[in-house]
Amino acid sequence: DAGITQSPRHKVTETGTPVTLRCHQTENHRYMYWYRQDPGHGLRLIHYSYGVKDTDKGEVSDGYSVSRSKTEDFLLTLESATSSQTSVYFCAIRTSGKRDTQYFGPGTRLTVL
């Protein structure tokens, strides 16, 4: 599992409230990613990071922001949650070199009422 944890694992919130999801890794990987999974869409990239304080947008970044102040933590924030952001959120890290592969965390199920 590449030492990835996500918190919380489940969250129910109301429309308009801010929400922060945390991804924590223990192996000092440079690259980290946030995806959302929705039926019929597979996984779609929200934001990614290529180092501390270095982040960039993915395919579905509207309504989301991220921060990475330490190598091990990558935070995803929904500033004002909407029902369309109800989804399962996965964090991933990427190993480098010949083992270039992404490994995923266990996921966070977020419900916005």
Place this chain on the structure above:
Amino acid sequence: AQSVTQLDSQVPVFEEAPVELRCNYSSSVSVYLFWYVQYPNQGLQLLLKYLSGSTLVKGINGFEAEFNKSQTSFHLRKPSVHISDTAEYFCAVSDSSGGTSYGKLTFGQGTILTVHP
């Protein structure tokens, strides 16, 4: 930009039968290719990957896939499935050409494999 199409959203099959899950991709640059499996209520697990070298790659649980550059395909196969193979399977592609944006995965929509006794 890349795109991935998984040609079957659902594949029902009987136990011990062979199965093929089809994946086509589109990309203007060289790519890495991956298959992930997701069991119910779990995260994604890497099944196999193609980075370079032999176009036939073998993965865990008896699965294999073949990279066909001319047909831009990366179909997943298993000669004899088990009930425990019931899961959703995702094909994914990433840009292998370098730079800070490389490594981002683009996923297909997923194929639900259901193995019946």
